[in-house]
Amino acid sequence: MTENIDPVAYNRAAWDREVENSNEWTRPAAPDVIAQARAGDWSVVLIGHEPVPRDWFPSALTDADVLCLASGGGQQGPVLSAAGATVTVLDNSPRQLDRDREVATREGLPLRTELGDMRDLSVFPDAGFDVVFNPVSNVFCPELEPVWRESFRVLRPGGILMAGFLNPDIFIFDVPALEEREELIVRHQLPFSSLDLPDDERQRTYGTGPIEYSHSLTGQIGGQLAAGFTLTHFVEAPHHADATARYMPGYFATRAVKP
Ligand SMILES: C[S@@+](CC[C@H](N)C(=O)[O-])C[C@H]1O[C@@H](n2cnc3c(N)ncnc32)[C@H](O)[C@@H]1O
Numbered sequence: 001m002t003e004n005i006d007p008v009a010y011n012r013a014a015w016d017r018e019v020e021n022s023n024e025w026t027r028p029a030a031p032d033v034i035a036q037a038r039a040g041d042w043s044v045v046l047i048g049h050e051p052v053p054r055d056w057f058p059s060a061l062t063d064a065d066v067l068c069l070a071s072g073g074g075q076q077g078p079v080l081s082a083a084g085a086t087v088t089v090l091d092n093s094p095r096q097l098d099r100d101r102e103v104a105t106r107e108g109l110p111l112r113t114e115l116g117d118m119r120d121l122s123v124f125p126d127a128g129f130d131v132v133f134n135p136v137s138n139v140f141c142p143e144l145e146p147v148w149r150e151s152f153r154v155l156r157p158g159g160i161l162m163a164g165f166l167n168p169d170i171f172i173f174d175v176p177a178l179e180e181r182e183e184l185i186v187r188h189q190l191p192f193s194s195l196d197l198p199d200d201e202r203q204r205t206y207g208t209g210p211i212e213y214s215h216s217l218t219g220q221i222g223g224q225l226a227a228g229f230t231l232t233h234f235v236e237a238p239h240h241a242d243a244t245a246r247y248m249p250g251y252f253a254t255r256a257v258k259p
Contacts, residue, residue, distance in 0.1 A: 005195065007211050008092060008117050011140050014210035015072075015093035028074025028099045034107045037082035044076040046135045046164030047251035048240035056162055056233060056255045057131065061085050064130040067154060069147075070118040070137035072096025078103040080133070081111050088112040088129075090121070092140075119146035127156045136164040136251065140210045142193075144219045148227035155258045161229055163220070164253045167236070168192075170244050171214040175205045182243040190214050221254060229256035 019026040036042060043051035058064050062084035068077040072091030077100045081087040089100045089111065097113040104111035114123055118134070118141055132151045138144055151161050174187040188196075192214040194206050206212070224231065232255050239250025 005211070007140075007142050007195070011210040012092050012094070014208060015091075015140075016095040017208050018210070019073075019093070019095035019099065025075070026073045026096060026099060028103045029078050031107070034078060034082045034103065034109070037079045040083070042079050042083045044079050044133070046133070046162055046253045047235075047237050050235075050237050050251075050253075052162065052253070053233075056160070058160070065128060066131040066133060067121075067124070067129045069121075069132050069134040069151065070141070071133060071135050072100055072113075074099030074103040076133060076135060077111055077113075078107065078109055081109045082107065085131075086110070088114060088124075090114040090116050090118065090123075092117055117141075119143065119150065121150040121154050124154045126153055127159075129154050130156055130159050132159070132161045134161070134163045136166060138163070138215060138220075139166050139212050142213055144215055144223045145226075148223045148229070152227040152229060152258055157258055159258045161224065161256045161258070162253070163224070163256075164251060165215065165220050166239075167248065167250050167252060168214040168216055169248060170239065170242060170250050171212075173244065178243050184244065184247065191216060217252075220252070224254065224256050228258065230259055231256045 046052050064085045066080050066085040066087045068089040070091055072089055072093055073096050077087050077089040091097050094115055100113055168190055171192040172186050172188050174185040177183040177185045194202050194212045235253050236249035237251045238245035242250050244250055
């Protein structure tokens with residue numbers, strides 16, 4: 001059991017390392033992707049490699065104020081900016097935000113970046129965004145209630161929250177058995193955090209990667225409803241890179257509206 005770790009500080013350094021290691025979620029959008037987005041041909045992902053249905057977004061993206069929440073890496077932010085939105089990217093990793101600025105500079109795109117924790121959006125005023133776009137990242141955040149509360153606050157009435165997250169059930173399995181032999185051995189109770197593991201096992205299993213939290217569906221979906229959102233859409237998909245994909249959805253995505 002690991003104690004006295006500040007998960008936000010730990011994960012900031014961990015995601016900076018992921019940039020060094022070229023994790024797929026740290027690779028910036030290529031010039032042709034941006035050129036296509038400028039021409040109106042764009043898509044972004046919330047979960048895995050699944051494009052978000054176009055009708056989840058406002059019909060006119062031009063001039064919509066979009067907060068890409070915990071969504072650094074030079075991917076969704078620059079694409080949505082090239083598609084005409086006014087985009088702010090908030091992320092906990094300076095190196096991930098460098099990726100967004102790299103693409104913005106390369107392509108001459110207006111893009112605001114903010115370093116911060118997704119639980120604290122106090123840098124933004126009330127009701128300043130039309131869309132909060134939050135791809136799979138709350139798995140790295142210790143608590144969800146402030147994320148949904150703050151997302152609700154910064155959205156305008158009628159504003160849209162799109163969130164991608166992991167099916168918590170994927171955390172019940174023994175990770176080395178799954179990754180090395182594709183064996184599904186039930187081992188962990190939920191809720192689970194990699195911080196629950198003894199230090200040496202966590203380091204063996206997760207290496208220098210970020211700390212993860214399973215989060216319940218009550219926290220994910222119930223939490224959005226408790227914050228005041230109305231759920232309009234829900235989809236699930238297999239995890240794009242996990243042996244559980246043969247048996248169960250690893251990802252969920254929601255679209256919700258602030259009434
Ligand atoms: C899997 S990446 C997601 C970004 C990517 N653009 C995508 O397509 O999904 C997870 C991101 O969440 C960020 N993150 C982790 N914990 C965070 C927190 N507490 N607050 C803000 N961002 C956080 C990481 O720095 C990382 O950039």
